[in-house]
Amino acid sequence: MPVWQCKILRHSNHAPPHWVMMFTIVTLLCVMSPGAPLLAQGLDSDEAIDTIVGSDVKTEQTQAKANAERIVAAISNTRENAERVRKTFNLNEIDIVFVPDIDEEKTPIDDALTDYENEISVLRESIEGSALFYHAVNSRSIMLRDIIAMEYGEDNKVTIFIKGYSDGSY
Known part of the structure; x- marks a missing residue:
């Protein structure tokens, strides 16, 4: 001084x-x-995730051959759905559908996945940027790279198609 x-x-x-x-x-x-x-609420707690998602999250499994047309239609709408993800803030229900046999035999899904590879990447980025969708997927231990398509349905319902089994294996 x-x-x-x-x-x-x-x-x-x-x-x-x-x-x-x-x-x-x-x-x-x-x-x-x-x-x-330490006083902040973490996103690892189930209560925090349920509050963010605020929707019923259901999981199921389907066969690629039986639902090929539906999955291909969802893949072809990937660009529009990626835009809708960014604008969606609440849903009534999220269905996560595992498609374990996607690589077992050649189906139209394989061609659609190849044709829409860039759009699917954009969809994954949109999901990663959305707290609602990201925590719904992450709460089921799903890797973003396994998301192949998304389908918006009636009554504020969304279906997300996942490559592989619910335990994360292919």
């Missing part, structure tokens, strides 16, 4: 206002408090 300031403070009868001292103390306590982040 420069000498001239010391002389002024020494000769001054005025102490800093109490609110300045209190502000300084509170600021120091907040900065030095290690427990502050």
